[in-house]
Amino acid sequence: MNPSASGWIDKYIFILEKEKLTFSFENDNAFYKNLRKNGFIYGLSVETLVPIDTANLKLTEEEIAKVNTLQALMYLYFSHHKNLNYQNCITHLNQFYEKLSEKKSSLVPSMKFNLSESKKLEFVLKKRIEKTKSVDKSPFEQIVTNALLFLDILAYKIFLKNDKISPKSYAENLETILLQSCFLALHTKTQKTKYDKLLLEMFETSTLQHAYFPDSDFLIHKINFELLNDPLEKMYLIDLCTLAVWNDQKLEHTETEFLKQLCKKLNLHHNYAVLSFEMLKTFVIKHTTSVNLFQYTYPAKQFYNQSSKMVKLLILRNKNRLIKELSQSKELIKLLGKSTVKDLSTAEKTLIKEQLFDIFKSIPSLTIFLLPGGSLLLPLLIKFIPQLLPSAFDDNKIPKK
Incomplete structure (x- = not known):
């Protein structure tokens, strides 16, 4: 199976049916832990959520991320639909992405191409994950864009529960909360590098800064955490904030206190702040030589x-x-x-x-x-x-x- 070639989803379904594989996790918490362990939550997938045979083709990070996105979406679908009807699953995923884009972008291919449902989904996943062809490969997209791919998974989970809710509005609101929290986390660093300062300045001086921070003295109590009800949303927020302040394999006191404050706001045990950091540290140490992000200190x-x-x-x-x-x-x-x-x-x-x-x-x-x-x-x-x-x-x- 080659995730960069046309027809890979049909080939993957063939493999699933032939080998009678299932997307089974004890619960959503175990599902999330596996996505974090394999790097998907950090935007740097190093292995697939459900193991596949890649002996004949070593997958790139982008291809693994593509497979992980599909597998995560399939897991959620079959958690709600017990019958293993893959074609229905693919059709439903396309319906979700149509709602997510609301037909205002080029994420969903035009019907004039007369593509099959699986080919449509391949097109969408390509747009969501693969780097723009006119841009040289850059670790930035892995840090930011791919790290936010989990928004698709959370939005689909909401869509499964109630297809009347707009996935697009949900994803935009959640992204705002995530970015607000991450940049407040950056502000807690007492020893900011020049790049931390440049990053903060880029937003503080931006004409679009108001979209995330409505006033100059924006503080944590002004973030609308009430919108977060799912445990996965809360864990994801803490993990992204931990990634934002990561630099030297240790947390400053101010960073730890901020993460614990976030946990309190989210009704998570304060130990999750420490756990989140330890999970990131474990991932970094294990994959330092193979993941571009951690070849840099900051x-x-x-x-x-x-x-x-x-x-x-x-x-x-x-x-x-x-x-x-x-x-x-x-x-x-x-x-x-x-x-x-x-x-x-x-x-x-x-x-x-x-x-x-x-x-x-x-x-x-x-x-x-x-x-x-x-x-x-x-x-x-x-x-x-x-x-x-x-x-x-x-x-x-x-x-x-």
């Missing part, structure tokens, strides 16, 4: 450097099309120009975000911004866009001598 360093590099590359490769799209939105240009000299209102920030997303939908190689966690790149994009526009765009620009 994940924040990779986050900033790689994301900056990726956004620059995206702009260069899409320069002409991006200029054309921007020129058709005079209101957006006006707001971007205004943002270089003064703070924007909440309504103006929201308008920038919406109009930029509309542009991303029209340029295939920019769909990376529509993926889970893709909004993290927007501040950098806004920073580099002025380089594409006439010099008059920046009223404060000092001409070179």
Whole structure:
């Protein structure tokens, strides 16, 4: 089975039926622990959730993540539907992703292609997981975008319980809580590296910062934790915050206290903060030589450097099309120009975000911004866009001598 080739889902179903494999875990807690153990929760899958024979083909991290996503979704489906009807499962997963995208992005292929249900799902998983073809491979996507892939799993769990609930709204609300918590966690570090500071500054000075932090003195008590009811959501939040502050295989006192405070807010035992760190440390030590993320001391360093590099590359490769799209939105240009000299209102920030997303939908190689966690790149994009526009765009620009 080759997850990068067409027909891999049909081949996987064939294997499942032939070998009579099942997606069985004692409970959801055991299911989550396995996803954390194999790195999926950290955005760095090193092995599949349900073992498969890969003797003839060594899978890449992206391919393992793709298989893990499918296996996790299948586990949830068959937890609610005891009959092993794989075709019904695939159809239901496509229905979920249609709801998740709400047909506003290119994640779901057009019906004119007349694809089978399995081919549709392959297309969707490719868009959700594989790196954009126009972008060089970067650890950033593994740190952020892939780490947020578990949002798909949580959203599908909600969808299974009540298909009237919008998976898209749920995922957006949960992502906001996750990012708010992670960046508050970064603020607790008493010894911040220059990359920690750059990362925080990127958001604090962003025209889109208000989407996550409605005021300058945003504190933990302002996060709406009441939206989190599932134990998996709570454990996931703590694990991501632990990943955010990871740098030297130890926790500062302030970081430990913050994580324990989070546990209290989430009605988790305070020992889970220590457990989360120990699980991450175990994963790091075991996979240091094989996982790119931990070849560096600071994940924040990779986050900033790689994301900056990726956004620059995206702009260069899409320069002409991006200029054309921007020129058709005079209101957006006006707001971007205004943002270089003064703070924007909440309504103006929201308008920038919406109009930029509309542009991303029209340029295939920019769909990376529509993926889970893709909004993290927007501040950098806004920073580099002025380089594409006439010099008059920046009223404060000092001409070179």
